[in-house]
Amino acid sequence: xxxxxxxxxxxxxxxxxxxxxxxxxxxxxxxxxxxxxxxxxxxxxxxxxxxxxxxxxxxxxxxxxxxxxxxxxxxxxxxxxxxxxxxxxxxxxxxxxxxxxxxxxxx
Numbered sequence: 177x178x179x180x181x182x183x184x185x186x187x188x189x190x191x192x193x194x195x196x197x198x199x200x201x202x203x204x205x206x207x208x209x210x211x212x213x214x215x216x217x218x219x220x221x222x223x224x225x226x227x228x229x230x231x232x233x234x235x236x237x238x239x240x241x242x243x244x245x246x247x248x249x250x251x252x253x254x255x256x257x258x259x260x261x262x263x264x265x266x267x268x269x270x271x272x273x274x275x276x277x278x279x280x281x282x283x
Contacts, residue, residue, distance in 0.1 A: 178219070180246055182219035183206055183207065184207065185205075185208075186207070187266065187267070187270050189201050189202070189226075190202045190203075199228035200225060200226070200227055200228075201271065201274075202223075202224075203226055204221065204222070204223035205222050205223070205263055205267070206219065207220055212255070218240055218241055220256075221241075222234060222263045223235045223236075224267075226267060230268045230272060232267050232268060234260075237250045237252070238256060238259060238260060239251060
């Protein structure tokens with residue numbers, strides 16, 4: 177943890193409606209990562225909706241936490257595509273795990 181209590185990685189997924197491929201999930205993620213120049217470690221967060229097939233939709237842009245004050249700032253849509261790709265990959269992995277566990281429970 178850091179002085180703003182941002183976790184190294186926290187993924188929260190809440191099932192919204194449906195089952196199997198028709199399932200819909202709301203998700204949000206907070207994590208620490210190096211800035212674009214790898215000079216500092218900052219907090220980032222994102223949220224969105226996903227379906228059971230693993231399609232990820234973002235609710236707005238990634239946000240970055242200010243280093244010196246307790247405030248989140250939306251990032252420009254073209255900034256840090258690497259982080260956006262990483263968030264998407266982590267969410268797909270988490271959803272695949274959930275779908276696998278869910279299918280085991282329904283058998």
